[in-house]
Amino acid sequence: MPEKKETTTHKTLIEVEHISKSFGSNHVLNDISLTIGEGETLTVLGKSGVGKSVLLKLIVGLMPLDSGIVRYEGRSIAEATEKELNEIRKNIGFLFQGGALFDSMSVGENLNIILHKHTDLPLEERETRIIRALELVGLKDKLDEMPSALSGGQKKRAGLARSIVLKPKLILYDEPTTGLDPITAGSIAELILSLQTELQVASIVVTHDLPTAFTVSDRTIVLESGKKIYDGPVEGLAEAGHDHLGEFLKAAKLDRSRREEIIKNAHKM
Amino acid sequence: MNVLSRSTVLNFLEKIGGLSRFSMRFFRTAFRRPFETKELVKQTYEVGVRSFGLVAIVAIVIGAVLTMQSRPTMMKFGAEAFIPAMVAVSVLRELSPVLISIIVAGRVAAGIGAELGSMRVTEQIDAMEVAALSPFNYLVVTRVLACMIALPLLTVYADFLALVGAFIVQNIEAGMSGRLFYNSVMSSVNFADFAPGVVKTIFFGFIVGIVGCFEGYNSEGGTEGVGRSATDAVVVSSLLIIIADVLAVKLTVFFFDIA
Ligand SMILES: Nc1ncnc2c1ncn2[C@@H]1O[C@H](COP(=O)(O)OP(=O)(O)OP(=O)(O)O)[C@@H](O)[C@H]1O
Ligand SMILES: [Mg+2]
Numbered sequence: 001m002p003e004k005k006e007t008t009t010h011k012t013l014i015e016v017e018h019i020s021k022s023f024g025s026n027h028v029l030n031d032i033s034l035t036i037g038e039g040e041t042l043t044v045l046g047k048s049g050v051g052k053s054v055l056l057k058l059i060v061g062l063m064p065l066d067s068g069i070v071r072y073e074g075r076s077i078a079e080a081t082e083k084e085l086n087e088i089r090k091n092i093g094f095l096f097q098g099g100a101l102f103d104s105m106s107v108g109e110n111l112n113i114i115l116h117k118h119t120d121l122p123l124e125e126r127e128t129r130i131i132r133a134l135e136l137v138g139l140k141d142k143l144d145e146m147p148s149a150l151s152g153g154q155k156k157r158a159g160l161a162r163s164i165v166l167k168p169k170l171i172l173y174d175e176p177t178t179g180l181d182p183i184t185a186g187s188i189a190e191l192i193l194s195l196q197t198e199l200q201v202a203s204i205v206v207t208h209d210l211p212t213a214f215t216v217s218d219r220t221i222v223l224e225s226g227k228k229i230y231d232g233p234v235e236g237l238a239e240a241g242h243d244h245l246g247e248f249l250k251a252a253k254l255d256r257s258r259r260e261e262i263i264k265n266a267h268k269m
Numbered sequence: 270m271n272v273l274s275r276s277t278v279l280n281f282l283e284k285i286g287g288l289s290r291f292s293m294r295f296f297r298t299a300f301r302r303p304f305e306t307k308e309l310v311k312q313t314y315e316v317g318v319r320s321f322g323l324v325a326i327v328a329i330v331i332g333a334v335l336t337m338q339s340r341p342t343m344m345k346f347g348a349e350a351f352i353p354a355m356v357a358v359s360v361l362r363e364l365s366p367v368l369i370s371i372i373v374a375g376r377v378a379a380g381i382g383a384e385l386g387s388m389r390v391t392e393q394i395d396a397m398e399v400a401a402l403s404p405f406n407y408l409v410v411t412r413v414l415a416c417m418i419a420l421p422l423l424t425v426y427a428d429f430l431a432l433v434g435a436f437i438v439q440n441i442e443a444g445m446s447g448r449l450f451y452n453s454v455m456s457s458v459n460f461a462d463f464a465p466g467v468v469k470t471i472f473f474g475f476i477v478g479i480v481g482c483f484e485g486y487n488s489e490g491g492t493e494g495v496g497r498s499a500t501d502a503v504v505v506s507s508l509l510i511i512i513a514d515v516l517a518v519k520l521t522v523f524f525f526d527i528a
Contacts, residue, residue, distance in 0.1 A: 057395070060399050062395050062398060062399060085401075086401035086403070087401075089398075089399050089400070089401040090401050092399065094396065094399040094400075096392045096395065096396055097392075098391060098392060100391060100392040100393050100395065100396035101393070101396075102388075102393055102396070102397070103388075103391075103393070113402065114400050114402070117303075117400075117401070117402060118401065159396075162400075
């Protein structure tokens with residue numbers, strides 16, 4: 001494990017400048033800008049259908065932008081050649097909303113194909129890393145299972161293991177805890193946070209799950225009707241007075257105590 | 270009615286345009302790394318070996334039925350002795366390459382369309398893309414090449430079995446011996462009957478693979494879209510095979526001067 005660093009100011013990893021995206025007459029995102037620093041965790045909140053998944057896909061170049069620019073370490077994603085884009089993407093993990101496991105391969109092969117392709121690690125070492133990644137998401141015993149034999153939540157966790165197995169610099173999580181019971185959801189939130197504190201992984205976490213948002217966020221943005229209506233610390237949401245979110249938060253009496261607790265424990269390890 | 274036909278025509282043209290661009294991408298990508306040899310072998314097995322049973326039945330029946338059908342006519346002209354030759358030429362030049370390609374189109378293009386289609390709608394192709402796994406090389410190039418390799422081999426296999434079917438009927442109905450059947454086939458067919466039929470199935474294989482992949486890779490609209498991809502893959506590839514066959518026949522006549 002690399003040394004732990006306490007980072008407050010972050011070197012910029014991703015810059016998103018004034019991006020817009022429409023599907024026909026459906027104007028999904030309108031002039032969105034944001035930045036992510038190295039080792040920083042940004043949560044993205046917003047109602048279903050507001051364009052959160054689309055935002056993540058635009059950031060990794062899975063969909064063409066209508067306007068604006070996305071830069072990874074200063075390089076424009078849209079202008080990158082296929083080869084450059086692949087180089088960039090090796091540093092990015094992506095958890096899809098449905099897990100998106102390759103269903104012609106076992107869970108272990110889903111992880112192995114990525115390690116095999118992008119590293120020169122010998123087989124035993126790959127195995128160790130695969131088992132370690134599955135352990136982190138609580139699926140060690142599913143190594144040889146086919147995806148069709150997994151539950152929805154297990155698929156998502158296997159997808160999560162696949163997105164972290166290469167130890168990327170940036171991980172994009174599309175609703176990592178949706179559909180999971182609160183205990184498993186809590187352990188996933190813990191995993192996201194420990195990846196950040198121990199490996200300085202930067203993350204963008206799309207979520208509806210406020211406890212998760214409160215646990216993992218350095219910063220939060222809120223999307224509404226295609227616009228970014230909030231960008232700041234998660235604690236500030238309650239005072240920002242937007243939408244019903246403030247009231248919802250007050251009602252839920254959420255705070256950051258859990259986060260402090262996890263970080264404290266992580267440092268003891 | 271007018272609107273309907275116009276949109277149908279537009280859809281068709283759009284599809285042809287998309288398919289052409291997809292084919293160009295195939296040719297640009299096929300010769301570039303990464304070469305997914307292991308996956309190519311697997312897909313060739315999938316397309317070829319798994320079609321053995323179906324192709325065998327179809328081929329034997331073609332040979333047998335054609336022999337039965339032509340007997341009364343040939344007898345009327347007192348040309349019974351030419352039955353093996355006539356059947357052999359028809360089978361080798363046309364029936365085996367085209368029918369086998371269409372049968373394989375039904376099985377394989379639908380399979381590829383549905384498989385890639387469901388990978389598209391469940392975001393597996395996107396996942397490959399963000400993991401820098403080159404999904405076009407891994408999924409499309411391997412499947413198209415597999416079809417181009419498997420179809421000619423299946424055609425040679427079908428040529429042989431169709432003649433076996435013809436022989437069985439000749440043997441039962443006319444008591445013809447194996448040696449006589451063999452000699453009469455061999456003395457009437459030549460390289461120009463056999464080779465063009467096999468070579469054109471490389472192109473038919475390309476059609477089956479590229480259409481199946483195109484439909485699946487660009488599938489949209491959820492589960493319903495996957496069904497549509499599978500159906501369209503069969504319809505479009507079968508149609509294109511028939512159109513391509515007309516061109517192939519013209520070319521064959523031109524180059525081999527068969528008169
Ligand atoms: N490939 C696409 N083609 C057309 N429209 C799309 C496509 N992808 C997304 N959309 C549209 O974009 C909008 C935003 O979709 P998106 O999946 O980003 O929502 P979301 O915020 O992730 O919602 P949820 O929380 O339910 O996942 C929706 O109206 C959707 O219909
Ligand atoms: Mg979504």
